[in-house]
Every structure is written in C-alpha cells, then in structure tokens.
Amino acid sequence: xxxxxxxxxxxxxxNAGGMKGANGTGKVGEVxxxxxxxxxxxxxxxxxxxxxxxxxxxxxxxxxADVACDLxxxxxxxxxxxxxxxxxxxxLEDLPTNKVYCAxxxxxxxxxAIQDYYKRLEKLEKKxxxxxx
Numbered sequence: 863x864x865x866x867x868x869x870x871x872x873x874x875x876x877n878a879g880g881m882k883g884a885n886g887t888g889k890v891g892e893v894x895x896x897x898x899x900x901x902x903x904x905x906x907x908x909x910x911x912x913x914x915x916x917x918x919x920x921x922x923x924x925x926x927a928d929v930a931c932d933l934x935x936x937x938x939x940x941x942x943x944x945x946x947x948x949x950x951x952x953x954l955e956d957l958p959t960n961k962v963y964c965a966x967x968x969x970x971x972x973x974x975a976i977q978d979y980y981k982r983l984e985k986l987e988k989k990x991x992x993x994x995x
Contacts, residue, residue, distance in 0.1 A: 864921055867955050872921040877931035881914040885982060888974025890967055897923040899967055901931070901975040910934045910942055915971070922961035923968075929953045930968035939976055945969050 864872070884902035891898035897919030904912040913931035917924045929950050934942045947965035951957065957964065 863958055864925075865954075865956050867953075868922065868925045868957065871925040871928050871954070875915075875924055875928040877914050877928050878916070878924070879914055880916060881912065884914070884975075886975040886979030888971045888976070888978055890971040890974055891919070891923075896920065897964060897967060899923060899927050899971045901927070901971045903934075903972075903975045903979060905939065905976075905979050908939050910937055910939070913972075920961065920964070922957050922964040925954060926950050926957075926964040926968040927971070930972050934972055939979075942972060942976060945972055 880900075881902035881904060883904060885905055886903035887901065888903075889898070889900045898917065899919070900916045902914045903910050913934050915927040915931055917927050930945065933945060933949055933953070937945075947962070947969050950965040950968055951962070954965070
C-alpha cells in the first residue's frame with residue numbers, strides 16, 4: 863500500500879514531538895476522519911528555525927507532517943506560506959489515492975501555525991503600544 867520512502871519516514875520521523883517555546887502553533891483535522899495534526903514552529907526574524915509535529919492518524923499523515931516540517935525549516939514566512947501539497951507529494955514520491963489529502967492537511971497545519979504566529983505578534987505589538995502610553 864505504501865512505498866518504501868513513506869514507510870521509512872513513518873517509522874523514523876525526525877520532527878515528531880512537541881516543542882517548548884514555539885511561537886506559532888497550528889492544529890488541523892477532525893476526529894471523524896481520524897487524522898489530527900498539530901504543528902509547532904519556532905520563528906526568528908521571520909524565518910522558521912525549527913518545526914515539530916504531533917499526529918493522531920495514519921502512516922501517510924505522519925509521513926506528510928514530517929516532510930512538511932523538513933521543508934519549511936529555514937524558510938522565511940512568505941516561502942512557507944507558498945508550500946503546497948505537491949511539494950510534499952514530490953518528496954513522498956507516491957501515496958495511495960485515498961491518502962493524498964494528508965499532504966494537504968499538513969500544508970494547512972503549517973499555514974495555521976504561521977497565522978497563529980502573526981496573531982501572537984499582533985497582540986505583542988498592541989501590548990507594547992499600550993505600555994508606551
């Protein structure tokens with residue numbers, strides 16, 4: 863069902879686990895479909911310096927999340943916003959048709975974490991302005 867590359871990533875994900883100090887987090891998925899992904903990003907000077915994930919889901923979901931984290935590391939936020947499921951699929955080489963959505967879910971999770979970062983930044987900026995007054 864899965865190719866050797868997907869199985870290898872699934873069995874040895876390099877980015878699995880949470881992250882203390884993450885300044886952007888994103889969560890996507892639904893319990894009903896069975897795949898839930900949470901992403902943790904560490905962003906410094908608009909560049910993603912580290913990315914981690916937790917997944918409740920299938921082999922394809924874990925592999926897609928791990929690849930997404932690898933791809934966005936060292937990207938600036940604009941580059942990461944342009945990540946596509948095709949980018950993930952290129953690395954994975956192939957997924958069963960009914961599992962391709964896992965790549966899209968991973969992209970959505972990364973983008974959700976980036977949006978969370980911007981919301982946190984906006985709150986900090988508002989607080990700083992209030993403190994100045």
